[in-house]
Amino acid sequence: MITIYDWFGYELPIKERYQLIKKVGFDGVLLWWSEGFGRNYYRDAPQIVREAGLFIENIHTPVQNQNHLWLDNLDGESLTDCYLQCVADCAEFEIPTMVVHLPSEDNPYNTLGLNRIKRIAEKAEQLGINVAFENLRNLANLAYVLKQVDSLRIGFCYDCGHHYHYYPDDDLLSMYGSRLMALHLHDIGGSYSQHQLPFDGPINWAAAMKKIAEKNYSGATAIEAMNWDYKHLSAEKFLQEAFERAKRLEALRLYNP
Template sequence: MKYSMFSWFGYFMPFEERIDVIKEAGFDEVMISWEDECGPYYLEKEKFPDIVRSKGLGITNIHAPFIGYNDIWEKGPAETRALLDTFVSFVRDCHIFEIPTVVVHTNDLDLGPYKWENGLAFFSELAEAGEKYSVNIAVENVSRPFLLKGLLDAIHADHFGMCYDSSHDYMLPCGRGRILEAYKDRIKALHLSDNDLRIDRHWIPGEGKIPFGEVMSEILSTGVDFISYEVIANDEWKKREPLDFCHAVRNSLDLNNNNF
């Protein structure tokens, strides 16, 4: 089993130093956000892969920036062509940098009037790019899970599937394991974190109320060979060292110790 952690976990440090801490905590891979890091430690995204691999770590996936997701549904294909081209460029980047998966969202928080056909057309073309470049398109369950369900039902490309986010799932009364149970065979990425069943806290598994025994049973039944965390240190954790936090994350769902 490979263990992976998102490269941003709440401590303001240069990218390379964060990767060093993740490595020292015992992780095998990292997930990275595919956009330049800004001040005070500017770094171009194209430099991320070499830095990560120079530490002996793999790259689980990249996360596309949070740009224009509502437009996908609220505007027609002609109006979102430039946005689609941008997302296809992320898929192409994965191919160039030998990264297996790109994570995208379906929508932003406040979705306005929309047409299903708009979103289906957009993600269908994105799925075609995934097949062309042999890159997984992992669509994350966010605030409108019915959109993701519809896409998974409509698009059956080999490289098109779901990024399962446990915190997003369990903060919604209509979620709480349902989408995982129904579409676990479509998992292409994982964002595992805990919460209080109300807000997307990004806590370490075990710090909140999500029943990770049930969640992990469903995930592991698929035969996935990775466990990946999208966690962010809260104010209490930030009083301690980043390595302490990353160690706690690494140990939270350790299969060898059955910590869930």
């Protein structure tokens, strides 16, 4: 299975966006799940996605206030409530997994934040939803949460681009691959130093996909590239290129000796 983050760039009518994703060959999408960045239609997206013949692999929860999770104030409680609502939304819309950003390294973990995550884990267990914490510049917080919260519903979203951008010398898949629940695959470099199409930057994709395969991950090969450095391409051409790169990654993952 091959999927792509639904908001890869370009101003497109929402139905056309998903129809194009399906047309070029993708099986499914990763959905942005908030009104942030002007996406006030997000709760309508699941039906439109499925009408286009695609499946929904996961949702990405809001990121604008991610550092609030450890705060002992109303902002911290509000963000916790947001994540709890996302768990409920996944159950309502029959979406198996949600991806969450933990606070950055400048915002060290604490007991209050851990207890909030345990509340999220409890609701996820009740409703049968996976909560995958993504690696960014947050390795100490990620390590702490995955060590302290022993739940089959709490796991790891491996972002290959963030890995090689922030912590290239750490073997994140050896550390946390046993709890892998989702992938975000993109290359580093370009205007924003990340979110390029795979094979356009320095990542050794044969090695990366072999490592993922060794963890017996059975989910989709998921692309999280943006059009930032590809605006000379039409939306359809960009998607075609992304799909071809994804097929190469899928082959490396499934047939890498």
